[in-house]
Each structure stands twice: as C-alpha cells, then as structure tokens.
Amino acid sequence: MKSIKYLLIISLLVFALGVTYSGVMAAEKPPVVIGLQGPITGAWAYEGQMAKQSCEIAAQLINEKGGILGGRMIELRVADDACEPKAGALAAMKLISQKDVVASVSTYGSSVCEPASNLYEKFKKVNIAYGATAVRLTERGLKYFFRTCGIDSAQGIFFADYVPRVFGAKRIAIMHDNTTFAKGVAEETKKSLQPKVDAGEVEIVYYDAITPGEKDFSVPLTKVRETNPDVLYFTGYYPEAALIVSQARDIGIDCPFVGGNAAINDEFVKIAGIEKAKGCFMTQEPMPAELPYPESKIFLEAYKAKYGEIPSSPWPVYAADALNIIAYAIDKTGSTDSDILAEYLRNEVDGVPGITGSIGFTEKGDREGVPYLMYVVNEEGGFDIYEE
Amino acid sequence: MRIFLEQMINGLTIGSFYALIALGYSMVYGVMKLINFAHGDLFALGSYLGFTLLVWGNAYVTTNFGLAGGMIAAMLIAAIGIGMAGILVERIAYRPIYPAGRLPAVVSALGVSIFLENMIMVIWGPRYQAYPVNVVPTVRFEIGGIHITLLQIIILILSFILLAFLYYIIQKTTFGAAIRASALDRDTAALMGININTVIFFIFALGPALGGTAGVMVGMYYRQISFTMGWNYGLKAFTATILGGIGNIPGAMVGGLLLGIFEMLGSAYISTAYKDVFVFLILILVLIFRPRGLLGEKIAEKV
Numbered sequence: 001m002k003s004i005k006y007l008l009i010i011s012l013l014v015f016a017l018g019v020t021y022s023g024v025m026a027a028e029k030p031p032v033v034i035g036l037q038g039p040i041t042g043a044w045a046y047e048g049q050m051a052k053q054s055c056e057i058a059a060q061l062i063n064e065k066g067g068i069l070g071g072r073m074i075e076l077r078v079a080d081d082a083c084e085p086k087a088g089a090l091a092a093m094k095l096i097s098q099k100d101v102v103a104s105v106s107t108y109g110s111s112v113c114e115p116a117s118n119l120y121e122k123f124k125k126v127n128i129a130y131g132a133t134a135v136r137l138t139e140r141g142l143k144y145f146f147r148t149c150g151i152d153s154a155q156g157i158f159f160a161d162y163v164p165r166v167f168g169a170k171r172i173a174i175m176h177d178n179t180t181f182a183k184g185v186a187e188e189t190k191k192s193l194q195p196k197v198d199a200g201e202v203e204i205v206y207y208d209a210i211t212p213g214e215k216d217f218s219v220p221l222t223k224v225r226e227t228n229p230d231v232l233y234f235t236g237y238y239p240e241a242a243l244i245v246s247q248a249r250d251i252g253i254d255c256p257f258v259g260g261n262a263a264i265n266d267e268f269v270k271i272a273g274i275e276k277a278k279g280c281f282m283t284q285e286p287m288p289a290e291l292p293y294p295e296s297k298i299f300l301e302a303y304k305a306k307y308g309e310i311p312s313s314p315w316p317v318y319a320a321d322a323l324n325i326i327a328y329a330i331d332k333t334g335s336t337d338s339d340i341l342a343e344y345l346r347n348e349v350d351g352v353p354g355i356t357g358s359i360g361f362t363e364k365g366d367r368e369g370v371p372y373l374m375y376v377v378n379e380e381g382g383f384d385i386y387e388e
Numbered sequence: 389m390r391i392f393l394e395q396m397i398n399g400l401t402i403g404s405f406y407a408l409i410a411l412g413y414s415m416v417y418g419v420m421k422l423i424n425f426a427h428g429d430l431f432a433l434g435s436y437l438g439f440t441l442l443v444w445g446n447a448y449v450t451t452n453f454g455l456a457g458g459m460i461a462a463m464l465i466a467a468i469g470i471g472m473a474g475i476l477v478e479r480i481a482y483r484p485i486y487p488a489g490r491l492p493a494v495v496s497a498l499g500v501s502i503f504l505e506n507m508i509m510v511i512w513g514p515r516y517q518a519y520p521v522n523v524v525p526t527v528r529f530e531i532g533g534i535h536i537t538l539l540q541i542i543i544l545i546l547s548f549i550l551l552a553f554l555y556y557i558i559q560k561t562t563f564g565a566a567i568r569a570s571a572l573d574r575d576t577a578a579l580m581g582i583n584i585n586t587v588i589f590f591i592f593a594l595g596p597a598l599g600g601t602a603g604v605m606v607g608m609y610y611r612q613i614s615f616t617m618g619w620n621y622g623l624k625a626f627t628a629t630i631l632g633g634i635g636n637i638p639g640a641m642v643g644g645l646l647l648g649i650f651e652m653l654g655s656a657y658i659s660t661a662y663k664d665v666f667v668f669l670i671l672i673l674v675l676i677f678r679p680r681g682l683l684g685e686k687i688a689e690k691v
Contacts, residue, residue, distance in 0.1 A: 218398045219655040273521035
C-alpha cells in the first residue's frame with residue numbers, strides 16, 4: 001500500500017513540475033520573481049492581504065510599462081507567515097529555497113521580521129521590511145536587510161518637536177506599557193525632549209508604565225492628575241488607550257490625549273465611545289489617502305480600480321514601495337545578484353521617487369526621512385490631519 | 389487623604405465585583421467540596437449576554453422603561469440566563485461524574501471552563517467588544533475633591549443590595565439553614581431530611597446568577613470585554629474566596645471587598661506594576677497565620 005502512495009505522490013510531483021516548466025517555457029522571456037512574506041492569515045491578516053494587493057498593483061503598473069530589464073515581467077510569489085515568528089522562519093525558507101526568487105518584501109511584524117531576516121541574511125537574499133518598525137532590527141549590522149517603513153523612535157522625535165511647538169504644552173506626561181515597541185517610542189520621546197527640558201521650556205511631569213491587559217488605570221491616572229499635565233502621551237496599544245482615555249476623563253483629566261500609531265484606530269473609537277474619543281490626537285505615518293506625490297496618485301487610482309477602496313492602513317503602500325525599489329535596483333544594475341543589489345540599494349539609491357515619498361536608505365538600511373503627521377479624531381469618529 | 393479616599397472607592401467598586409463572583413465559588417465549595425473552575429467563564433458569559441441585550445434590546449427597553457429599566461432588564465435577564473447555564477453545567481458536567489470522586493469533577497470543571505471560553509469566542513468573535521456608551525449617563529460628582537461617577541454609585545449600591553439579600557437568605561431563612569447544614573456535613577444533613585439535590589440546584593442557580601450580574605456590571609464599568617476575561621476575574625475571585633475562608637458566605641463577601649481595596653491601595657502606594665504581587669503576598673500571609681481564611685471556622689480534627 002505504502003509504495004502505491006509514494007508512487008502517487010511522485011507522479012503528482014512530476015506532473016506539477018511539468019506544468020510549471022511548460023508555463024515558464026511558454027513565456028518568451030522568463031519573469032523576474034520577487035517574493036512577498038506577510039501575514040496572509042492570522043490576527044493581522046487584513047494587513048497581509050492589503051500588502052499582497054498593493055504588491056500586485058505595483059507589479060501590474062511596472063508590467064504595463066513593459067517590465068524591467070528590457071521586457072521581463074515582474075512576478076509576485078507570496079509566502080504566509082501569519083504574523084508568528086515560527087511561521088515567519090518557515091515562510092522565509094520557502095522563498096529562499098526557490099532559486100528564481102530574486103529578493104523578498106518581508107514582512108509586517110517586527111518580532112516575525114527578526115528571525116526571518118536572519119535567515120535571509122544567512123542565505124544572502126535582499127529583504128525589505130514594510131511594517132517592521134522596531135529600532136533593533138537595523139542595529140544588527142545585516143547586509144541584506146532594508147526597510148521602507150520608518151522606525152519607532154522617529155515618532156518620538158516628531159512628538160518632541162511638534163507638541164511643545166503647536167500645542168504650547170509645557171507639562172508633559174508620558175505613559176507606555178513596557179512592550180518593546182511602546183517603551184522604545186516613550187524613551188525616544190523623552191530623549192528628544194531632553195534639550196527642551198534642559199533649557200527649561202518643558203517639563204516631563206510623569207513618566208511611567210502600565211501593565212498591558214490591565215483594565216483599571218484609576219491609580220496611575222490619579223497620579224497623572226496630581227501632576228496637572230498639559231498633554232498626556234500614551235505610546236502603547238488601543239485596548240489600553242481606549243480605557244485610559246475614558247477613565248482619565250472620568251476622574252477629571254481634561255488635557256489633550258495623544259496616542260502613538262498603535263493607540264488610535266476604529267476599535268479605539270468604538271471602545272472609548274465617540275464622546276470621549278473625539279478630539280484625541282495620534283502621531284502617525286500618513287495614511288495612504290493623504291499621500292501627496294504623483295506616484296501615489298497613480299498607484300491609489302489603480303488600487304481603487306481593482307479593489308474598490310484604497311488601503312485602510314498606512315503599511316501596505318510601504319510594501320508596494322519595497323517591491324518598486326527592488327525592481328528599480330534590478331533594472332538599473334541589470335543584475336539579479338544579491339550582493340550587487342544590496343550594494344546598490346545601500347549606496348546608490350537616493351531620492352528615488354516612490355509612493356510614500358522619495359526613497360533612500362541609510363548605512364544601517366533604514367529608510368531616510370519618513371514623514372509623520374498629527375491626526376485628530378473628528379466628530380464622526382474618522383481621522384483628520386490636525387491643522388496647526 | 390483625598391487620593392486615599394478616592395482609591396478606597398475604586399477599591400470597593402472592584403471589590404464588590406470580586407465579592408459577587410467569589411460567592412459562587414464559596415457556595416459551591418461549601419456544599420459540593422468542588423472548586424467550580426467554570427465559574428469565571430460563566431461570569432464572562434454573563435458579561436457577553438448583557439452586551440448583546442444592551443446592544444440589541446436597549447433601544448426598545450429604554451424608550452419604554454427609561455435608562456434604568458434597560459440596565460436592570462439586562463442584569464435580570466443575564467442573571468436568569470447564567471443561572472440556567474449554571475444548572476446546565478452541573479447537570480451535564482458534574483452530576484454524572486460526581487460519584488467518581490472530587491478529582492475527576494475538578495478536571496471536568498476545567499474542561500467546562502475551556503469549552504465556555506471558546507464558545508464565547510466562536511459566538512461573539514475574538515476581538516474586544518465594547519458596551520454601548522449610553523447605558524448610564526456619564527455624570528461625574530466631585531465631593532470634597534473626590535471624583536466619583538454615577539455609575540460607580542449605582543454599582544456600589546446594587547452590589548451591596550445583592551450581598552445583603554444573599555446574606556439574609558443564607559443566615560436568616562430556613563432554606564439558608566439547610567444550605568449551611570449541607571456545607572457542614574452533607575450526609576448528616578441528608579439524614580435530617582434536607583433535600584440535598586434541591587440545595588445543589590439552588591446554589592448552582594444562585595452563584596452563577598450573581599456572577600452573571602457582576603459580568604454585566606464589569607461590562608458597564610470598563611466597557612471593554614473579551615472572551616478571556618473570565619480567567620482573570622475568576623482567579624481573583626477565587627483568591628478572595630480563600631482569603632475570606634472557603635465555604636464561608638460572609639467570608640467570601642469580606643474577602644472580595646478586602647482584595648479590591650488591597651489591590652487599589654497596593655498599586656497606589658507601592659507600585660502599579662507589582663499590584664498583583666502585593667495581593668498574593670497578603671493572601672500568603674493570611675494562609676500562614678490563619679490557614680482557614682479570615683472568617684473560616686476552626687474545625688475539630690477528625691479522630
């Protein structure tokens with residue numbers, strides 16, 4: 001019985017290979033294959049799905065213009081990492097082991113990106129993250145790792161500049177939740193505020209952490225209230241952010257509430273209730289709809305034409321930009337060799353127009369100059385750019 | 389002083405949630421000598437039931453009976469629903485295996501807990517759900533600098549009424565005496581003509597009903613509920629039960645209220661991050677010096 005089973009499997013494999021092979025043969029020039037690793041399933045599936053759609057649109061736009069390297073089409077190959085580190089390593093191996101995959105767009109979550117990028121590094125394959133914003137990712141001195149998204153600390157720098165200047169806030173309360181991400185943003189905010197603190201322009205009146213998963217914040221908030229802050233900045237996630245806002249208002253904290261880019265979303269508005277959510281602020285990368293560049297207009301039109309509406313989160317367009325910049329590098333260098341591509345991305349790519357603004361990479365592989373914006377929750381629970 | 393009083397009020401509010409849930413553990417343990425691990429999830433189920441009632445039925449009830457009517461209707465229906473669920477759990481999961489001993493029943497209780505948690509996830513989904521905002525108008529009082537919300541006052545009054553009501557039933561009525569007798573010695577109580585099955589039926593209806601009511605209150609207070617919430621509250625309430633003396637009804641009430649106050653004061657004056665450490669430290673100290681809990685009676689060793 002067993003041998004029959006094997007025979008069946010082998011014949012199926014042969015058949016499958018045959019089909020793929022004939023498919024390749026049919027095209028005149030072989031396509032350039034670019035991988036996408038993202039959470040196609042799991043808790044963050046909507047992020048992965050939108051990234052896939054964005055990459056498909058980006059590839060489609062390039063192909064409509066005649067492809068790269070004199071007429072070779074871009075082909076997207078997707079591997080699902082479900083936003084889990086273990087599955088991420090498997091997905092990375094899946095793309096690495098396919099020799100025709102030139103480089104990879106990988107991935108959304110920082111904790112998934114870390115082991116995956118180690119594997120890409122080991123097997124010398126260029127990988128560009130589109131949502132992994134943890135600072136430490138580019139501190140490891142990897143040669144083949146880049147990212148088109150910003151890094152966590154950039155948000156803190158933005159806050160430290162914007163809030164004292166525009167809100168005129170002098171007494172600042174900062175709250176995080178001890179997760180790597182939230183703590184990173186909070187620490188960077190504190191660090192960036194330091195020159196202003198030294199000059200006596202602002203004062204950090206409260207700096208502490210709450211426990212994620214907690215529901216009752218009356219104690220830390222009472223402490224915040226006693227410090228009488230001008231603004232409260234919470235860098236953690238929306239489940240806690242919503243409760244913090246709602247309980248802060250109940251005990252009489254009426255100062256503006258600013259959330260980090262993980263704190264405020266539709267769920268936040270739902271949990272806090274529109275009465276308390278409206279007027280809350282958020283430091284965030286621009287949403288796709290607000291991107292002002294000609295490239296973004298073309299991209300979003302094509303996206304809308306195919307999927308009905310534009311991406312509802314900032315990250316998918318960074319995936320499209322990652323694919324674009326890989327295609328750009330292959331086209332310019334005329335090579336699919338990882339070393340040449342990594343070298344070119346690091347040293348030669350600078351100010352290339354992209355969907356999310358001009359693209360360039362630092363020595364570490366970070367994106368140069370990602371803009372941030374201050375958003376405010378409006379009367380209907382939507383998000384508007386705050387007018388200075 | 390202002391902060392101290394404010395934290396006392398906060399502590400009493402969450403303490404009354406713990407007390408209401410703890411009663412379910414204590415009553416069941418008293419009579420059955422079984423720790424009903426499913427109790428926390430029955431509480432969560434009550435919270436979700438209340439959520440659905442308030443979302444779907446609120447418009448109709450509030451237009452006809454006012455805001456208070458909507459709230460009380462949600463609590464009543466949740467209490468009845470969870471009471472029935474409690475009876476069902478006892479019939480399906482405990483009664484058939486009770487003759488096999490206490491250990492299989494505890495395993496069965498854990499099984500029910502996992503089942504209920506996942507059932508909630510399948511029915512209402514894995515995301516956080518939010519209670520509607522308009523159930524109790526957001527009114528904030530400031531008395532001598534102490535902030536207290538209308539909702540807090542309502543919750544405190546309601547839970548004290550419930551606790552007093554239960555205390556009356558258990559301590560002053562004949563039926564309460566039957567429950568206490570069964571808790572002391574089941575077999576002898578049965579010989580004295582007490583119908584043990586009726587007693588069990590009653591405690592498995594009443595305990596979860598109180599838990600379900602607490603679930604609706606927690607939902608209204610924090611407005612954010614998740615399918616895993618039963619575990620957390622269950623653990624805290626169980627701790628409260630031990631603190632007050634397991635099997636002892638006034639003990640569960642006192643234990644719950646004290647636990648809430650300890651938790652709040654601990655996080656206010658020691659550290660927010662270590663508040664659970666503080667709570668369990670007190671539990672350990674109580675168990676060292678009074679192993680039967682604060683109000684637990686000393687029982688004569690069997691010779």
